[in-house]
Each structure stands twice: as structure tokens, then as C-alpha cells.
Amino acid sequence: MPPRSEVRRAAAANWPSPATVANPLWLLLRVNALQSWRRVLALRQQSKLLTALIGVFLVGYAALAFLLFYRGLRFAGQFPGLGAVLIERMIYLLFACLFALLLLSNLVISYTNLFRNRETAFLLPLPLPPQTIFRWKFIESTLLASWAFLFLIAPLLAAYGLTQNAAWHFYPITLLFIALFIVLPATAGAWLAVTVARFLDRRAFQLAALAVAAGMIVVSIIWLRPEPVTDEQLQTRVLVVLDRLLLRTRFAQFPLLPSYWLSAGVQHWAEGALAAAGFFALVLLSYALFFGSLMFTRMGTRFYNAASAVQSRGSVLGRWRGMRAWRRRAVFSYPRGWFETVFGWLPAVSADARALLVKDARVFWRDTTQWGQTLVLFGLLAVYILNLRHFSEQLTNPFWINLISYLNLGACSLNLATLTTRFVYPQFSLEGKRLWIVGLAPLGLPRVLRVKFAFGSALSLLVTAGLMVVSCRMLVLAWARTFYLLGAVVVMTLALNALAIGLGALYPNLKEDNPSKIVSGFGGTFCLVLSFLYIVASVVLVAVGSPWGRAGDKPWPWVAGAWLAFLGLSWLVGWVPLRLGVRRVVEFEY
Amino acid sequence: MIELNHLVKRFGDLVAVNDLTLHISAGEFFALLGPNAAGKTTTIKVLAGLIKPTAGTARVAGFDVQHEPLEARRRLAYVPDFPFLYDKLTPWEFLRFTGQLFRMDEARLERVARELVRRFNLEPYLAKAIEGLSHGTRQRVAIVSALLHAPEVFVLDEPMVGLDPHHARVLKDILKERSQQGMTVFVSTHQLSIAEEMADRIGIMHEGRLIALGTREELRRQSGAAGALEQTFLALTEQEANLREEHAAAK
Numbered sequence: 140m141p142p143r144s145e146v147r148r149a150a151a152a153n154w155p156s157p158a159t160v161a162n163p164l165w166l167l168l169r170v171n172a173l174q175s176w177r178r179v180l181a182l183r184q185q186s187k188l189l190t191a192l193i194g195v196f197l198v199g200y201a202a203l204a205f206l207l208f209y210r211g212l213r214f215a216g217q218f219p220g221l222g223a224v225l226i227e228r229m230i231y232l233l234f235a236c237l238f239a240l241l242l243l244s245n246l247v248i249s250y251t252n253l254f255r256n257r258e259t260a261f262l263l264p265l266p267l268p269p270q271t272i273f274r275w276k277f278i279e280s281t282l283l284a285s286w287a288f289l290f291l292i293a294p295l296l297a298a299y300g301l302t303q304n305a306a307w308h309f310y311p312i313t314l315l316f317i318a319l320f321i322v323l324p325a326t327a328g329a330w331l332a333v334t335v336a337r338f339l340d341r342r343a344f345q346l347a348a349l350a351v352a353a354g355m356i357v358v359s360i361i362w363l364r365p366e367p368v369t370d371e372q373l374q375t376r377v378l379v380v381l382d383r384l385l386l387r388t389r390f391a392q393f394p395l396l397p398s399y400w401l402s403a404g405v406q407h408w409a410e411g412a413l414a415a416a417g418f419f420a421l422v423l424l425s426y427a428l429f430f431g432s433l434m435f436t437r438m439g440t441r442f443y444n445a446a447s448a449v450q451s452r453g454s455v456l457g458r459w460r461g462m463r464a465w466r467r468r469a470v471f472s473y474p475r476g477w478f479e480t481v482f483g484w485l486p487a488v489s490a491d492a493r494a495l496l497v498k499d500a501r502v503f504w505r506d507t508t509q510w511g512q513t514l515v516l517f518g519l520l521a522v523y524i525l526n527l528r529h530f531s532e533q534l535t536n537p538f539w540i541n542l543i544s545y546l547n548l549g550a551c552s553l554n555l556a557t558l559t560t561r562f563v564y565p566q567f568s569l570e571g572k573r574l575w576i577v578g579l580a581p582l583g584l585p586r587v588l589r590v591k592f593a594f595g596s597a598l599s600l601l602v603t604a605g606l607m608v609v610s611c612r613m614l615v616l617a618w619a620r621t622f623y624l625l626g627a628v629v630v631m632t633l634a635l636n637a638l639a640i641g642l643g644a645l646y647p648n649l650k651e652d653n654p655s656k657i658v659s660g661f662g663g664t665f666c667l668v669l670s671f672l673y674i675v676a677s678v679v680l681v682a683v684g685s686p687w688g689r690a691g692d693k694p695w696p697w698v699a700g701a702w703l704a705f706l707g708l709s710w711l712v713g714w715v716p717l718r719l720g721v722r723r724v725v726e727f728e729y
Numbered sequence: 730m731i732e733l734n735h736l737v738k739r740f741g742d743l744v745a746v747n748d749l750t751l752h753i754s755a756g757e758f759f760a761l762l763g764p765n766a767a768g769k770t771t772t773i774k775v776l777a778g779l780i781k782p783t784a785g786t787a788r789v790a791g792f793d794v795q796h797e798p799l800e801a802r803r804r805l806a807y808v809p810d811f812p813f814l815y816d817k818l819t820p821w822e823f824l825r826f827t828g829q830l831f832r833m834d835e836a837r838l839e840r841v842a843r844e845l846v847r848r849f850n851l852e853p854y855l856a857k858a859i860e861g862l863s864h865g866t867r868q869r870v871a872i873v874s875a876l877l878h879a880p881e882v883f884v885l886d887e888p889m890v891g892l893d894p895h896h897a898r899v900l901k902d903i904l905k906e907r908s909q910q911g912m913t914v915f916v917s918t919h920q921l922s923i924a925e926e927m928a929d930r931i932g933i934m935h936e937g938r939l940i941a942l943g944t945r946e947e948l949r950r951q952s953g954a955a956g957a958l959e960q961t962f963l964a965l966t967e968q969e970a971n972l973r974e975e976h977a978a979a980k
Contacts, residue, residue: 163830170815170826177817177858261813264777265830266802447781450774451740 163267167275188661192668201294208298216302221381228388230299230406234398235391237288238324243352244284245328246335250344252280253329253442254336254449263446270439277434281325289317296405305409312416316404319423323397326430333438336445349511360522363387397426478504491582495590499566503598513562516554517602523550524610540614541685547610548624549678551603552631556670563595563639564666565657567724571649584724588644592717596636603632620687627681630706634713635670641716642666644724673712680705730755730882730913731776736785738771745771747937749785753915753930755881758908760924761917763934764966769917772934773886776915777807790881803831806880810887812871816860820851820870823859824877831878838877845873848899864891872900876907883907884915889923901927925958933962935969 215229216222253259253276262272300309335344368380392399404419475483478500482493503510524547567588570577577587607628611621646662657663684701686693731753738746746768753759763769774780775787778794778801787794792801815823824846828838846852849869854862859870868891875883883904889897905927908914916923924931924945931948933941941948945958954964
């Protein structure tokens with residue numbers, strides 16, 4: 140038997156060089172660019188309000204982020220003797236974290252784009268070398284995974300350039316640095332995706348990704364665990380304390396990290412050390428060229444083998460003897476399943492509503508993306524809130540305690556708004572081609588909406604109410620204040636769920652099966668923007684309406700007025716869209 | 730023109746295609762029938778180069794699908810049951826795109842495309858976005874795009890899904906014409922009437938095996954069932970299922 144390397148080389152030799160085909164990559168780029176351009180045009184033609192909303196949101200984010208970064212950097216830079224070090228470390232740390240996020244994003248997007256994509260399946264039987272298909276998909280995945288990074292980072296770099304009084308050429312050169320940088324996580328992500336696809340099926344991949352993410356969180360918790368610092372140390376040995384703190388961020392300055400080359404290059408250029416910056420630019424360029432050319436010339440056969448493997452294998456988990464025995468037993472015992480059992484305990488819920496609840500719960504549970512993202516978002520918030528206990532000794536000023544408790548309310552609601560827009564809003568649309576099942580059932584569509592609202596709200600309340608109570612206990616707030624904030628978060632949770640369900644029914648997209656595409660339409664964008672505005676207004680009203688003022692208790696008409704405004708706003712933002720949605724589905728044609 | 734030799738395809742423990750050997754000559758209209766999960770679509774996917782066989786070989790127009798993939802694919806056209814089309818393109822743009830991928834010269838591309846568009850009555854839709862077209866119209870666009878480069882082998886998975894009777898007739902006529910001109914047609918379908926009306930030979934798969942192969946008359950004789958192809962098909966698949974059960978019981 141010939142060695143594996145020879146077999147691989149022979150297989151690769153069977154694909155003619157892409158150069159012999161008349162610009163197929165160019166054809167693919169052109170067709171997809173045309174598609175994207177038409178999507179943009181369609182957006183404009185569909186709704187001017189949507190275009191305006193998106194425009195305002197983008198400009199608003201950029202302006203607000205720039206302002207915050209600018210003030211933050213100015214503030215940090217004013218620490219005598221420490222400002223420059225702090226800013227330098229923050230830049231290294233930020234790019235290291237963004238590098239990890241980009242890597243993860245590239246891995247997930249490349250996997251989906253290469254192996255779960257209808258265009259790929261369409262292209263494979265055409266006379267195109269797999270290398271050409273891989274090239275196009277690699278470019279597409281890189282763009283999809285990196286645009287948000289550029290959007291996030293642009294205001295920071297602008298603010299950094301201004302605070303450092305950088306020359307005009309800092310800004311275009313920074314773009315070049317970033318363009319080189321994003322190639323590296325993209326190549327690593329694509330390579331990992333192909334390798335993972337070759338050996339793991341989708342479910343095993345999802346479980347492995349979650350296990351890695353959970354492992355990283357645990358490592359972060361251990362690595363960043365707080366160390367007790369006494370007041371005396373804070374006053375007399377500031378430098379020692381700071382040194383201990385900065386020691387934890389040293390990993391971001393590991394010289395083989397691409398984020399290190401980017402951070403060092405950008406900072407050197409801002410300082411005018413052009414030779415040092417040029418060195419890091421060349422390092423980035425050489426790695427980008429090396430790995431980029433590997434992607435463009437050596438991945439075709441690997442990709443084709445992995446694509447074939449993805450479509451050819453049984454479940455990887457199913458190969459385990461125990462799993463196979465369990466599945467055989469499960470198939471022949473016709474179990475009710477634990478969702479059905481648990482929902483069976485709910486009193487006063489009719490059988491049809493319960494069936495819908497069980498179906499929605501099963502779909503949620505079996506879609507790892509849904510509970511995975513929920514877990515990550517609220518997991519990070521929980522880690523932050525639980526860590527508050529380490530600061531409670533230092534937090535003695537009622538002003539800061541109050542501020543943090545309202546910020547926690549805002550953070551909790553913003554997290555929830557992201558999830559209601561991403562997962563609750565598309566619920567009605569996702570019935571899509573299956574709408575005839577629930578639509579023709581005696582349950583009726585209005586009740587379908589109400590059941591979905593009840594399910595979404597119950598699930599959200601478990602998390603938001605729990606987090607709010609824990610947050611208040613960590614801040615050692617009195618029970619009266621705890622219940623006050625708990626009441627606010629309950630009202631906001633109900634309003635945000637009602638808004639998402641209502642707008643989802645008012646702006647349905649029954650043709651689309653992909654929830655992220657449903658969300659990116661007018662209704663989804665409107666829901667997100669409205670949710671954010673509602674949260675900002677609500678947190679302000681709840682804070683203003685708090686009976687515990689700085690100068691003693693506030694008069695009750697003031698408190699009642701603010702709460703009436705808060706409840707009225709919640710009614711307007713939540714109940715009204717839900718009511719309109721219910722009315723809309725009564726006469727729904729499908 | 731199509732040669733499948735001892736083809737095996739496994740998905741984990743499941744043997745989707747089990748030692749399939751089948752030779753189809755140039756200009757032949759071949760219909761592959763079988764109950765659900767018989768292995769028809771897997772066979773087509775191997776033939777189209779979408780998946781690699783576990784064992785055995787597949788050749789198109791003399792070229793091994795795995796070892797000379799581009800040569801094989803240049804001679805092949807494949808239309809799945811739910812074809813992918815670029816939603817934001819118009820049918821005309823999509824036809825030009827596929828023609829260019831097959832490196833057709835402009836004049837020929839336009840001439841052939843015009844002719845096929847006329848026959849499939851696609852003129853009113855040529856400038857509209859594909860996303861707004863009905864399922865049947867999209868299916869017609871996919872079929873036209875596949876026929877553009879005059880493939881030597883045309884593989885179709887459930888080609889009549891979504892087509893109205895008029896356009897189903899047009900497709901049948903074109904397939905018959907092209908087949909008379911030398912194009913090999915390989916159709917996988919559950920619609921027995923297509924096989925009965927059009928096919929030169931019919932193959933019946935069951936649980937990954939080719940259990941019957943021959944002309945309409947040969948299959949009828951083999952099954953011992955009189956009447957339409959439906960009776961033949963049911964008799965053959967039932968016989969096979971009974972044999973399997975007996976075999977399993979003996980084990």
C-alpha cells in the first residue's frame with residue numbers, strides 16, 4: 140500500500156490547476172457581488188424607514204462609541220505616571236480578546252459556509268476545481284466573520300489616534316494593519332473548520348465547541364480570580380497592587396500572538412516610531428501571505444474530502460456502543476420525553492397549548508445555537524454579577540451602589556433584548572411553511588401567539604429575575620430595594636417579549652427558514668432599535684421613580700408619576716404591538 | 730456512457746448503496762425507481778461527484794468521477810429535486826453565469842439559451858428576480874441552465890416536481906429529442922408514469938441493492954405481475970422485502 144502522503148498527492152494531482160479554468164473565481168465574485176448589491180438596493184426600495192433606522196443606528200453607534208472611547212482614553216491617560224502603561228495594556232488586551240472572538244467567529248462561519256451551504260452543494264457538481272470553490276467560500280467567510288470587528292474597532296482606533304495626536308497617515312495605515320490582521324484568524328478558522336468537519340459530525344462539533352467555550356470561561360475565572368487588597372495597600376503600595384493587576388494581562392503581550400503584532404504596530408505608528416511599526420507590519424504581511432497562499436493553493440482536496448465526509452457519515456456519537464444501545468432502546472420504547480412529562484405537570488394548560496409549548500421547547504433545546512448563545516450572553520453577565528461580591532467591601536458610597544444596580548438592570552435588559560430579537564421575534568415566521576399545521580388546528584393563531592409569548596416570558600423571567608436578585612444581594616441592597624428592581628425587570632421582561640412576539644406577527648417572513656435572515660428584515664431591526672430605546676427610557680424612569688433619593692425619601696407623587704410613565708411606556712411598547720399582532724393573525728392569509 | 734462498478738456507499742453502519750453495478754449506454758433513457766431510502770439519491774450524489782464512494786467506481790463518458798472529476802463534470806448536468814438558484818439574479822443572468830462556468834462562447838450561449846427559454850416559455854420571467862418566481866418556474870430555469878452546455882449525460886432527481894402538465898410535456902419532449910441525439914438521461918423518480926412512458930430501461934433499487942433491471946417487458950416477466958408498471962414495481966419490491974425477512978428469520 141502506498142504511503143498516505145503519496146495517495147494525497149495523487150488525489151491532488153487529479154484536479155487540474157485552477158489557472159486552466161477561465162476565471163471561475165472572478166465569475167463567482169461577480170455574481171455574489173451583484174447579489175449583495177441588489178440586496179442593498181432591495182433594502183432601500185422596501186422601506187425608507189428601515190434604511191433611515193439602520194443609518195441612524197450605525198451613525199449613532201459610531202458616534203457614541205467614539206465619544207465613550209475618547210473620554211475613556213483621556214481619563215485613563217490622566218493617571219500620573221501610569222496612563223500610558225494602562226492604555227497600552229488595554230489595547231493589547233482588547234486585540235487579544237478580539238482575536239479569540241474572530242477565530243471563533245471564523246470557525247463557525249467557515250464551517251456553515253463550506254459544509255452547510257446550498258451554494259456549495261450547487262457548485263460541487265459543476266466543472267470547477269474544489270480549490271476554486273474553497274477560495275470563494277474562504278473570501279466570503281472572512282468578510283462575513285470580520286465586518287463586525289471592523290465596525291467595532293473603527294471608533295476606538297479613531298479615538299486612540301486623536302488622544303495620541305497621531306499624524307494623518309496613522310488612520311489609513313491602521314486600515315492596512317487591520318486588513319492584514321484579519322487574514323490570520325480567517326485562515327486559522329477555515330483550516331480548523333475543514334479539519335473539524337473531517338472528523339466530527341455537526342452535533343459532536345457543537346458539543347466540542349461548547350466544551351471548549353466552557354473550558355475557556357473556567358480558565359478565565361481561575362486566571363482572573365480577584366485577590367484581596369486591603370485599604371492600606373491601596374493607599375500606600377499602589378504600584379505593587381497595580382503591578383499584580385497588570386501581571387494578569389501579560390498573556391496579551393505574548394510575542395507570537397497576531398494581536399500582539401497588530402497592537403504593537405498600531406501603537407508604534409501612533410507614536411511616530413515608524414521603523415518599529417514597519418517591522419510589525421512586515422511580520423503581519425509575511426504571515427498573511429504565507430497562510431493566505433496556503434489557503435489559496437493547498438486546501439481544495441482537503442475541503443472536498445471533508446465535504447464528502449460531512450455528507451457520508453453516520454453520527455460520530457452514534458459510533459459509541461452505549462449511545463447506540465440507548466438510541467435503539469429510545470426508538471422502540473416510544474418515550475414521552477422529559478419535556479412532555481415536565482409540561483404535563485403544569486396546571487390549567489389545555490392539551491393543545493401544551494403540545495405547542497413542548498414543540499417550542501424541543502426546537503429550542505435541539506438548536507444548539509439558540510441555547511448556546513443564551514448561555515454565553517447570560518453566563519458572562521452572571522460571572523460579572525457574581526464577582527460584584529468582591530467589591531462590596533470597597534463599595535460603601537450609596538451613589539456608586541445605586542448606579543451599579545441600575546446599570547445591572549440595564550445590562551440584564553439589553554442582554555434580554557438581544558435574545559428576544561434574535562430568538563423570540565422570528566418565532567412566528569419560523570412556523571413559515573409549517574404554518575398550515577398550527578394555523579388549521581383548532582388552537583387558532585391568536586392563541587398560538589399568546590402561548591409563544593407565555594413561553595418566551597417564562598423562560599426569560601427565570602433568568603432575568605434570578606440575575607437581578609443575585610445582583611442586588613451581591614451589592615448588599617435592602618430587600619425593599621431588591622423587590623423594587625425585581626418589579627422593574629419583570630415588567631421589562633414581559634414588555635420586551637410582547638414587543639418581539641407582536642412585531643414578529645406584524646412583519647412575518649414565511650419564506651425564510653434561517654432566523655438570522657428573518658431578524659435582519661425591517662421588523663427585526665425595528666424590534667431591536669425599539670427595545671434599546673425602551674430600555675434606556677425605562678432605566679431612567681425607574682431610577683427617577685426610586686423612592687430612595689440622595690437627599691432622603693422622595694415625595695410619593697414623584698415616585699407614582701415616574702412609575703406611571705414607566706408602566707405606560709411598557710404598555711405602549713409591549714401590549715400594543717402584541718394586541719396588533721393578535722389582530723393581524725386573526726385575518727392572516729397563508 | 731455511465732458506468733457504475735461494484736459501487737458501495739456507507740453512512741456509518743448503514744449501507745446506502747450496496748455493490749451496485751450498472752452500465753448505461755449513450756443515448757439511453759434510464760429510470761431508477763425504488764421506495765424511500767432505497768439509495769437512489771445517494772447513487773446520484775456519487776455520480777455527480779458530491780460524495781465519494783466507499784468502494785467501487787463511477788465513470789461518466791469514460792472519465793472516472795473521482796480521478797478525472799473535471800472531465801467528467803464537463804460532460805454531465807445534474808438537477809436535484811430542489812435546485813439552488815441565486816435569488817437576487819434574474820433567470821437570464823443565471824443562465825449566462827452557468828454557461829460561462831462551462832466556458833461556452835457568447836454567441837453559442839445566447840443562441841442555445843434563447844431556444845431553450847422559448848421552449849420552456851420563460852421569456853416573461855427573464856428580467857425578474859428569481860426570488861419572486863414560483864417553484865415550477867424556478868425548476869424550469871434550473872433545467873434550462875443544465876441543458877445549456879449540451880451535456881452528454883443528464884442526471885435528474887425527481888424532475889417533474891412542481892412542473893405543470895404543459896411544461897412536464899415540454900421537458901419530456903426535450904429529453905426524448907436529446908436522448909435520440911445521443912444524450913444519456915438518468916432519472917430518479919417516484920412517478921412511475923415517466924418511467925413507463927419514456928425509459929428504455931428501468932432499474933429498481935431496494936435497500937441499497939439493484940433488485941431488477943431491464944426493459945418494461947423484461948421487468949414484467951421477472952415480477953410475474955400483469956398490468957401497469959405500478960403492479961410490477963410493487964410485486965418486485967414486496968418479493969425482495971419478503972426475501973429479506975426470510976433471510977433475517979433464518980439468521
